Every structure is written in C-alpha cells, then in structure tokens.
Amino acid sequence: MIAERYINAVVLLGLLVVPSYALMVDEPFTITLATRAVVLALAAVGLNIALGTGGLVSLGHAVFFGLGGYAMGILAFHAQTYAPLSLGIFEIGGTKSMPIIWLVAIVVSALAALAIGLLSLRTSGVYFIMITLAFGQMFYYFAISWSAYGGEDGLSIYLRNDFPGLNTLQPMPFFGLCLALLCLALILHWRLLLSPFGLALNAARQAPQRVETVGLNPMRLRLVAFVISGAVTGLAGALFADLNRFVSPTMFSWQLSGELIVLIIIGGVGRLFGPVLGAILFVVLEHWLGAVTDFWHVWLGVILLLIVLFARGGLLGLLTGKEGPHV
C-alpha cells in the first residue's frame, strides 16, 4: 500500500505535467480540460470541508458555486456594457478584474452560507440534506426568472477577465491561476485539520454530545465550517464562469450539488486530495467516455456503486489501504 502523501504528490505533479506537455505539443483543449478538473476540484475541496470534516451532507452547495458564477457574470456584464450596477441607493461600475471578482464571490457566498447555515444547521441527517436542497432550488428558480441577467438563457461574457501581469486569454496562465487557488484551498483545509478548530469540528462529527460536555458548541463549529466551505465553493464558481465565459442557472442546479458529492465520494471523503482525484477522474471520464457514448453517466454510476460497495474510503482509501482519513 502506498502512503497517502506520495499519491497526493503524484496527483499534484500530474496536474503540472499534463498541461505543460499539452502546451508543448500545442493541444490547448487538454489544458482547458485540466482547468475544468482543477476548478471542479476546488469546488469539491470547499464542500469537503463541510461534508468530509464537518459531516454536513449539503445537497445545496451549488448555491455557492452559482453565486460565485453570477458574481463574476454580473460584474463582468456591467463592465462590458458600461452600464453601472445599481445597488439601491448607490451605483457602482462593473469590473473585469479577477481579484476583485474573486473577493466579491467569496464574500457573497460566505454571507449566503452564514444565512443558510443559521437556518439549516438546526436540523441534521436527512432533514439537513433536504433543507440545503430546498435552498438550492430556490436560488435555481430565482436565477431562471431573473431576466435582467439572462434568465434561463444565462449570461455570456465576451472576454475572459483580467489578472494583473498575466494574459488570461491564453489557456495556460489561466490554468496556472486556478491551480494556484486550488493549492491555496488545499493548504487552508490542511491547516484547518491540524488546528484546534479542526480537532473540535472533527469530534463534533463523530461525537457531538462529547463536544458539548467539554463546553464547546457543535453548532457554532459547524456554522464556521459551513461558511468557510461555502466561500471556497463560491470562489470556484467565479473561476468556472470565467473558464466558460458563461453563467447560467444550471450552476445552481441540484445535479451540480450532487456531482460535487459524487466527486468527493469517488476520491475519498474527508481526505485532503479526495476531491482532487475525484474531479480528475470525473473530467477524464466525461471526456473519453463522453466521446464514445452519450450515456457515459451510466459508467460513472457503476464506478460510484463499486466504490460505495467495495471501497468506502474512495480511490484514496483503495490505494492507501486505509478506509478513514485519519491515523
């Protein structure tokens, strides 16, 4: 069996080597595919903080993904139409600057996670799943009916947004940005796991009564985890929108929430690189199998079934021979 950190290193190396090779042999589409994997991985890393470490099975994380996407879409739309964005009493201009868009995406999704978390964390188990799903559907139908920003058709952004000092129109620099942000999110999750907060959150998932009897409040711990989780997924939404130069209500769809969960389960729940491995496999299957058959999801389903039945620790569990993320 292989130590998890070696697998992680290989995965990371693969994410560097494959796009670099694609750049050399001039296959920009491969770089775009890799970017898609990295962005989905980032969204799933966000969810993994809530789901894997906190034990919060959110079937509504597409809310944050969509909010990040629309934060990008709306700001860039106003920038490209030169129409100011009206926020009630005052107006601001749109922007094409990625750092500002990212910040807005993070703040908006964190605030949404705070509000949704405050309401939904009172419940647990299947009720939590349902209430997060309900929030997801609310946002989804709101986006469909929001005609100012394209309604059902979504919003197209003509040019990718700017990052100081980089030509983001080329696939490689944009991939580099996404990979850097993914690494930052992984470092964030890793440091959280080692921190007092991570210890308490981990315990709150396994034995909430115990956490209460030592004088800590499990609900507050979960709320903070949910907010951090939502913020990371929101950032991924902004990148996803920039990758496609398009946002639409499907970013809010419950299928997307479900896919994020599937990515994590395939890779390994609660494991640092679980979502990364899951996202890579997902994109590879989507591309290769998708070229062979329109029904590639069936095969994804088979893989998911096999993993749930025979490899509870996901691919990482299978490779390391350890079912849980711990010890």
Next chain:
Amino acid sequence: MSDAVLSTKNLVKTFGALKAIDDVSVDLRPGEIHAIIGPNGAGKSTLIAQIAGALRPDAGSVWMGDRDVTRLDTSARARLGLGRTFQISALAMEDTVLENVLLGALGHSGKPWRLFRKVHADAELRARAMAALERVQLADATHTRTSALSHGLRRQLEVAVALTLNPRAFVMDEPMAGLGAEGSKVMTGFLDGLRQEAPILLIEHDMDAVFALADRISVLVYGQVIASGTVDDIRRSAEVRRAYLGEDA
C-alpha cells in the same frame, strides 16, 4: 443544602402520561460520592440528562453552587465546571486517545477558534491532556486510535476527558458498565481518590462498587426518591429492599 456544589430542586419531567422524574431533589456536597441507584426505568438517565443540561425539566431547577443553571445548555454547564461521563462511551472513535483528551483541554481553554495554529504544538493544551492521561494510566496509549481501545480503556478515557476540564463536580453515568471484576476494582480505586478533588454524583448498577464507594445513596424508583442516606441506612431500609433489591422484608 447551602454548601452543595450541585443540586436539583423539585425536578419534574413527564413523557406523555409517564412521570419519569417526579419531584426529585438531590444534592452533592464537597468531598463526597453520592450514588443514585434504582431499577431499570427508574428515571436515572432522565435525571442525569436534566442535570447535565441535555433535557429541559418541566418544573423544578438545577443549581451549581448558588447559581441557577436550569436554563443553561450542556456546554454552558460544562464551562461552569460540570464534568460528565457517559454510560455508552461518547468518544471520537476515529481520533487518537490524545486527540480525545486534547478536545477536553480545548474546551477548558475556551479557545477553539484558532484556525491556523497546530493543536498538537500547543504546549499548554498538551500538558493538560497528558496529565489527564497519566492519571488514568493511559499515557502509553497516547497515539492509539480510540476505536482500537478495549471497552475498559475507553471507560478510563471517558474519565480522562472529564478530568481535563478541572470540574467542580463530576456526574458519572455507570462508569463500571461492562467492566470485568478487575476493571471494576481499578475504577473503584480511582474514583475513591478522585472525590477529594471534586465530588461525584454516581449512577451505578454495580452494587459492590456503590457500597464500597458511596458516602450517601439515594434510591430512585418510578421517578421518586424513596430513600436517601448513608450506606448503612440504605442497607437497613425495609422499603428499599422491597422496592429495589426485590427481597421480602
């Protein structure tokens, strides 16, 4: 009554038509072990849940010293110095032994919000955690995964987590449950010494342990305290024998 560390006054809890706890007043004084005994279904678990804050009473109050804590939740009572152990071990099974006591130390410190410091590198937390492990003779098992511990060692770990809180009062729900004769003896010896540090409200089925340890015993039957007194009082009480020990007096 006045010097009681922990007390309940006229507690009542009903579930539908059933009066699970019916006007129960018990107290715990410094330096003592006060055992609550009673047959299955007598309301012991309900009583302990109300004392710990997991269950709201319908009437009556819970006091820690001269502070009314009836409206405080479990975590607030823990911060005031209530150290509880569970009948069925409630531990983070995937975590190591050390991590479980570190959680207690973290609760004691009241600082769980440091997001970027390494919990294992915090000397203060670690010292508190290790001290608790040493006291229950678990220092050798520091890095063992909790799920790999034997039942008896898990019970000891339960007590260690409570120790990290430096509680003013312990509330222990069947610490001997499932321990063999040997384990029971070890635990009895340990609790015997512990009472000087903080008094223990002990719920226990193991009568040998109760008679060996308790300074006072209260007998709970059908949600009511039918007798309360020293070990000898209880042994002699005809009513207790009839209601609980099942003997013909």
